[in-house]
Amino acid sequence: MLAKSSTEIVRQQNSGLVLAALRRHGSLSHTDLSDRTGLSSATVSAITADLERHSIIEREEQAPPAGRGRPRVSFTHRRQSGYLVAVRISSDVMQYSLVDYGGTLIDRIDEVRHGHEESAARFPGILRAAVERLAARSALGLKEIGVVSISSKGLVDPADPVLLWSPVFGNDIIDFRDIRGGALQPDVLLSNETRLVAAALARLVERQAEGREEVLPRSLCALSLGHGIGLGIAQRDQAGEFQVSAPDFGHMLHVANGGLCRCGSIGCIEASAGFYGILRTAFEVPADTIPARFVPLIEMEKLAANARRGDRQAVLAFRQAGLALGQGLGRMQSLNGKMPVYITGPGVRFYDLMERGLTEGMGQSRAIRREGLPEIQIILDETALVFAGHLDLALGHMDRTAVSRAQGMMGEG
Ligand SMILES: [Zn+2]
Structure with a gap:
């Protein structure tokens, strides 16, 4: 070449x-x-x-x-120049969205997950079938699907679309390039879900600050509360562009000899602040009990109602969760400097019960005592941010591919 x-x-x-x-x-x-x-x-x-x-x-x-x-x-x-499918994997549902090159949502499938039918080996095949169904419903050829952008909780390989650890599949590694087959040969992108949330927030902040350079923060982070705990950080590089990462925040050590985590370690932040961790504290279940795979939101709502009525053990469980999150954020600020925190995910509806513990936990770090508490904002609609993050990533990828392909053709001409 x-x-x-x-x-x-x-x-x-x-x-x-x-x-x-x-x-x-x-x-x-x-x-x-x-x-x-x-x-x-x-x-x-x-x-x-x-x-x-x-x-x-x-x-x-x-x-x-x-x-x-x-x-x-x-x-x-030009909208019909190509299509992408965004796939959101969460503990209870799968969401597939078909989007054209102009960024317009064309069709969407929501599927309740049946954990027992899924294995890591069969999972890419399940995704492929759904992508094929979406294409067929819009009478598109499979060749027209240029990108499949997938998001999941857990640990993602930095270079390849390979899921290294996830709450659902544990240590079973999934290589999502396996969804390719026959005429379906898209580029496959895989992102940690909270990384997409941070990317979408960075884009939002950029748009708000347009023409007002001074209000654009150097960095920001998104903290997602739910069954697990996710964190995405967006930091501006020397050229002023936001670079986004998703450190393994939920599985950072919170306390020595703490609760057993889903990842197999002891004392992770998630083991105190994830839904199952909160339930374990509330019901005084031994800390080495193997965590539930999934806690229905309704169970958490019941517990929160008890806490709001003053049930002491329930109040304590949410407070302990807040404390674990706050101490983690304090450590994060010590390492990365002060940055606004956007809290989102299904767990934000219990933020009122965690807030005091969270600010107290943050205040225990010297960086926060010196620089002050960061600005905290609550964002209710996490789903919209995940979707915006998918579009930002996948459409940017399609733009780069289109340009280099056009250039290649010019070279040949
Ligand atoms: Zn863990």
């Missing part, structure tokens, strides 16, 4: 800038594109012509407001 010339690299980067600007704003005129990307008018013309020729973007013409003069032309992603 020939090395790319510097002109080709610059052209590829500029095409990326144009597509990123269109992603952010939906559709833009030639002049707006030039303003937002900082590229000259001539460069924008050359790039949009290229992208149009390769059916990556298309132009929309709108009649001038007064009915005379030239029509207003704007560019937008």
Whole structure:
């Protein structure tokens, strides 16, 4: 393969800038594109012509407001240029969403999980069948599915779409490239779920801060409360871009000789602050009891009602959970500096019961005593953030693939 010339690299980067600007704003005129990307008018013309020729973007013409003069032309992603399927794996349901290249949701399947029918070995086949069903329902060929973006709780390989540990499959490793078969040959992306939440929040904050550089934080984190505990961190790099990671926060050591965790370790944060940990404390079950695989939300609601009525053991269980989370966040702030914390997940509905323990736990770390408590915000709709994170990741990936494919074709021509 020939090395790319510097002109080709610059052209590829500029095409990326144009597509990123269109992603952010939906559709833009030639002049707006030039303003937002900082590229000259001539460069924008050359790039949009290229992208149009390769059916990556298309132009929309709108009649001038007064009915005379030239029509207003704007560019937008060409929706039918490709499709993605976002797959959200959670403890009780699977959600499959079919989305076009313009970012529009076309169809969605929600399936209740039947744990007993699933094994790590059969799981990719279950996903493949659902993706095929989605494509068929919209009369799409399997070749048109360019990306399958999957999210799960647990530990994800940093380089490949391989799930290393998850609450449901434990240490059974799943390589999601196995969903490929026959005409279905998408790029497969796998993300820790809270990492996607942090990425979506970073995008949201960026959008809010547009034109007001000073309010954009250096970093932020998302803490997801539920059966397990997830954490995603977004930190701006030297170029000002947010880089997102998902450290194994829920399985950081909270206390020596603490409760048995689902991961097999002793004393993880999750073993105190996950739903099963809270129940264990509330009912004074021995700390070495093997954790329940899944706790229905209704059980937690009952416990919370007891706590709100003043039941001392229930109050203590939520307080201990808050304390474990707060101490963990305090350690995190000691390592990474002060950053706003966005709390989300099904467990936020019990935040009122955990808040005091959480602030107390944070206050025990010197970094917090010195720099003060970080700003804490509660976000109720985690599902919407996970979905936004999927779109951000998968559409960005599709943009990069489209540009390099178009460039490859130009090289051949
Ligand atoms: Zn653990």
